[in-house]
Amino acid sequence: MSTPAPDAATALVSVRDLKTHFPVGGGLLAKARGKQQIVHALDGVTVDIMPRETLAVIGESGSGKSTMGRSILRLEEPTSGSVSFRGKDVTSLSREDLRRQRQHMQMVFQNPYSSVNRRNRLVDIISEPLRVHGVGDAASRRARSVELLELVGLNPDFLHRYPHEVSGGQLQRVGIARALATGPEFLVADEPTASLDVSVRAQVMNLLKDLKEELGLTLMFISHDLAVVSYIADHVAVMYLGRIVEVGTRQQLESEPQHPYTRALFAAAPKPDPRQRKTEPVPLGEVPSAIDRPAGCHYRPRCPLAMDICEVEYPRLEQKAHGQQAACHAVPSAPLPAGATALPLTTA
Structure with a gap:
């Protein structure tokens, strides 16, 4: 995986300085007067995802996790930046080219009931991507739906049921089957x-992990559940107010988290063994608004390590002593090898 400026030629998905801003409130008059407010949902994300790896994206609600996933797939239109898939810039594709590209890039949504048409039978839900992309005829699409149902652990008899006739876990399996229909x-x-x-969670997690190995999938897994992340992730990116503040392997972040926000997240996770409990400082106050973010480091008002420089300069995402990258002035950087120069990182 994944450093902000690695050899992107080997990455399956390469994200560069991706920003997604949403104007809110005020209407046309406020916009004309230049007073419209902007939500900086995603504000300069740079990351690479290597083939067959699972990148987990974690953070508090409102940190930009879902917006990042939706922007990469262009379900939300990015404000600026680029996303390339196998070297092709997804953000510059026409509507028709993007439709064809989506055969290779799919999404499993959080709520299975709100992501399907409840008037459709499960066979129609699963086969819809095939119909949209003009793959096969009705008979071959039905045969593919049966194959996909069996792949996700459901009986083919489910084909003619409606969403309200199955459980939430079963419907989420249907959502996974639909996402896999075009072979992404x-x-x-x-x-x-x-x-x-x-x-049911463990069953779905095991299913995703097995499918990744069996089909050679590359996953971006968005979650706030650190136990789930520990089970499924190869690398982890930690987000705060629209930016990645730390990224590294799962083992690096679990054993030696560098950013104070990452340490607070892991310390707050429940641990069954009292001897493993830590006493990391809890972040002060509430998460700032994505409309009116603090100057300098956005985490500064809540950070126990804040320094004067944090008030005026947002820290670079750079390599730290334990190998991962973190955006924090208070954490010492790893020394560069003799003769090496720092990688050009996006600071936004």
């Missing part, structure tokens, strides 16, 4: 277990 290489899973019962 890249899958964005947006908190796919968040709306499920605890007893």
Whole structure:
């Protein structure tokens, strides 16, 4: 995976300085007067996702996790920046070219009930991507739907049921089957277990992990559940107010998190063994508004390590002593090898 300026030629998905801003309130008059407010949902994200890896994206609600996934697939139109898939710039594709590209890039949504048409039978839900992309005839699409149902662990008898006739876990499996219908290489899973019962979550997680290995998928897994992330992730990106503040392997972030926000997230996660509990400082106050963000480092008002420089300069995302990258003035950077120069990183 994934540093902000690695050899992007080997990355399946390469994101560069991606920004997605949403104007809110005020109407046309406020816009004409230049007083319209802007939500900086995504504000300069740079990351690479390597083939067959799982990149987990974590952070508090409102950090920009879902917007990042939707912007990469252009379900939300980015304000600026670029996303390339196998070297092709997705952000510059025409509507028709983007439609064809989506055969290779699909999404599993958080709420299975709100992501399907409840008037359709499951066979129609699963086969819809095939119909949209003009793949096969009615008979071959039905045969593919049966194959996909079996792949996600459901009986073919489910084909003619309606969404209200199956459980939430079963319907999420249908959503996964629909996402796999066109044979994509890249899958964005947006908190796919968040709306499920605890007893069902492990089954869906095991299914995704098995499908990744069996089909050679590359996953971007969005979650706030650190236990789930620990189980499925190869690399982890931590987001705060629209920016990545730390990124590294799962082992690096679990054993030696560098950014104070990452440390607070892992310290707040429940641990069954009292001897493993840590006493990291809890972040002060509430998450600032994405409309009116603090100057300098956005985490500064809540950070126990804040310094004077944090008030005026947003920190670069750079390599730290334990190998991962973090955007924090208070954490010492890793020394560069003799004769090496720093990589050009986006600071936005």
